[in-house]
Amino acid sequence: MNYFNNFKGLGRQVYILCLVRILCATGCIASFMTTLHYTNVLGLSSAVTGVLISCNYAASVLGTIVGGKAADRFSRKNTAIALILITGVCLLFSAATCRTVYCIPPLTIAFAGGYAAFPVLSAMIADCCVKGKSQESFSLMYLGQNIGFAVGPSLGGFMFYDYFVAMFVVGAVFYIAAAILIAVYGEDNYDRAGLAMHKDSSVTTSGREGTIALLVKIKPLMVFVIAMVAVSFIYNLLNFLLGLHLADLFGLEYGSKYSGYVWGYNGMTVLFLTSLILNFTRKHHQFYNMTIACVFYAAGFVIYAFTKNHWMFYVGAIIWTIGEIMINTGSAAFIAANSPKTHVARFQSTQETATALGKTLGPIFYGAVLPYVSYRAFWLFGVAVWLTISAFMLVSYRTLIVKGKPSE
Numbered sequence: 001m002n003y004f005n006n007f008k009g010l011g012r013q014v015y016i017l018c019l020v021r022i023l024c025a026t027g028c029i030a031s032f033m034t035t036l037h038y039t040n041v042l043g044l045s046s047a048v049t050g051v052l053i054s055c056n057y058a059a060s061v062l063g064t065i066v067g068g069k070a071a072d073r074f075s076r077k078n079t080a081i082a083l084i085l086i087t088g089v090c091l092l093f094s095a096a097t098c099r100t101v102y103c104i105p106p107l108t109i110a111f112a113g114g115y116a117a118f119p120v121l122s123a124m125i126a127d128c129c130v131k132g133k134s135q136e137s138f139s140l141m142y143l144g145q146n147i148g149f150a151v152g153p154s155l156g157g158f159m160f161y162d163y164f165v166a167m168f169v170v171g172a173v174f175y176i177a178a179a180i181l182i183a184v185y186g187e188d189n190y191d192r193a194g195l196a197m198h199k200d201s202s203v204t205t206s207g208r209e210g211t212i213a214l215l216v217k218i219k220p221l222m223v224f225v226i227a228m229v230a231v232s233f234i235y236n237l238l239n240f241l242l243g244l245h246l247a248d249l250f251g252l253e254y255g256s257k258y259s260g261y262v263w264g265y266n267g268m269t270v271l272f273l274t275s276l277i278l279n280f281t282r283k284h285h286q287f288y289n290m291t292i293a294c295v296f297y298a299a300g301f302v303i304y305a306f307t308k309n310h311w312m313f314y315v316g317a318i319i320w321t322i323g324e325i326m327i328n329t330g331s332a333a334f335i336a337a338n339s340p341k342t343h344v345a346r347f348q349s350t351q352e353t354a355t356a357l358g359k360t361l362g363p364i365f366y367g368a369v370l371p372y373v374s375y376r377a378f379w380l381f382g383v384a385v386w387l388t389i390s391a392f393m394l395v396s397y398r399t400l401i402v403k404g405k406p407s408e
Contacts, residue, residue: 007140007275013128014137016185017121018144020178024084024117025148027174029167030094031111032153032263033160033256036243040252041164042101046244050367052104053240057363059108060115060356067116068353071123077188080120081179087113088175095168114175115356127189136278139329143274150267157260161253220287223396224334225354227290227389231327232358234385235297237378238320239359240366242304242313245375249308258310265314269321277325286334287397289326294390296323298383305379 030037034056038049063083070079090110097103122141129137152171159167242262247255281289300320303312370378 007136007143010137010140011128013187013189014125014140016181017124017128018140020080020084020182020186021121021141022144022148023174023178023181024087024114024121025145026152026155027088027091027171027178028114028149029152029156029159029171029174030091030107031114032239032259033156033167033243034107035240036160036247036252036256036259037098039244040247041099045367046370047367050240050363050365050370053363053367054360056108056111057236057356057359059112061353061360063112063114063116064119064353064356068119068123071120075188076120076124076127077182077186080117080124080186081183083113083117083120084175084179084182086110087117088172088179091168091172091175095165095172098165098168124186124189128187138331139274139278142325142328143270146267146270146274148267150264150271153263153267154260157257157263160256160260220396220400221335223400224286224331227393227396228331228354229358229361230385230389230392231290231294232355233362234358234382234389235324236359236362237301237366237382240363241370241375241378244370245304246310246313248375250310254310258313261310262313262317265317266321266324269318270325273322274325274329277322278329281326281329285397285401286330287393287401289330291390291393291397293323293326294386294393296320296326298386298390301379301382301386305376305383 034053035049038044038052039046044052067079067083087110090106090113093106094103094110097106122138125137125141126134152174155170156167159170243256243259246258246262249255250258297320300316300318300323303316303319307313307316366378
């Protein structure tokens with residue numbers, strides 16, 4: 001089928017790492033239910049919940065930084081195995097304590113470990129992908145992640161009300177299975193001398209410059225990271241508000257299930273549309289793609305602001321997921337193309353760090369403001385932010401890319 005042509009001939013390791021990403025993403029069963037967990041099970045206020053969720057993502061920021069540095073200095077394979085196992089073990093501890101506040105520390109560590117593994121896996125893709133197939137390889141990784149995000153949150157929505165403890169155990173099983181898979185079949189193609197790094201990278205460095213200094217030096221990448229902080233900040237409104245909004249409209253039992261369905265539609269949309277959208281995005285610069293993507297996000301949020309029909313929440317998910325695909329199919333390849341050979345994993349971690357930073361800032365703000373504003377006002381605030389990011393990326397595209405013509 002033409003749909004799969006983009007993903008042919010990528011190499012055995014890419015497919016194995018994609019499967020690892022599927023298992024890890026599916027293991028995130030409980031993370032999409034964190035807001036409902038903290039407010040409805042632990043009985044915490046929205047303000048306290050926002051702070052605690054921000055602490056989870058703050059730990060994720062640290063995790064991505066540590067994971068990126070470790071992967072550039074040590075065995076990528078062993079680093080990935082260790083981080084994935086830590087996440088699985090912490091989820092088992094969370095299962096034992098999930099109805100008490102004692103579950104919060106292991107959940108925080110699980111967030112850090114899960115996020116830390118992402119740049120390591122991306123760097124492993126960069127090490128082994130076929131020349132000229134980097135965007136297809138990273139897009140397959142993104143597709144695999146969202147297959148997991150279709151299955152995981154849907155399971156979470158079904159299990160939250162009736163099988164709460166099992167939700168954490170099942171998540172741990174998926175992570176442990178991912179660690180076993182990469183231990184048995186994964187390969188370490190990283191040459192620490194910097195001789196076998198990503199072949200498409202056109203950026204060079206002496207190796208003595210720091211990551212932040214290089215980030216400032218490479219302006220398109222710096223703009224991208226700044227934009228991704230804002231994207232993550234407002235995207236996290238979905239994680240924080242969606243379950244609460246649906247529970248408010250339809251009650252906790254049905255609201256949690258409908259929330260799982262929304263994320264299921266999100267993952268299924270990624271599954272069916274990624275290859276088609278990839279045919280468009282790979283013809284255009286990442287900044288141009290992000291400009292259009294943010295408009296799709298805004299359209300989806302408009303629907304959430306005004307609908308009270310749960311089916312329209314699914315329609316909105318399909319629309320904003322198109323924006324998600326447009327941003328994510330080219331992000332890792334864009335970073336890899338702008339990465340010095342000595343900093344591939346660390347530069348891959350900049351996207352995860354930016355994402356985690358946005359998710360750290362968001363819940364504090366959302367939790368503090370939620371008691372004073374309506375759900376509609378929150379979604380419309382999201383619309384305004386998406387359109388602002390779109391305008392920022394359009395200006396950046398015209399000034400840095402069209403006129404400046406830097407490396408893509």
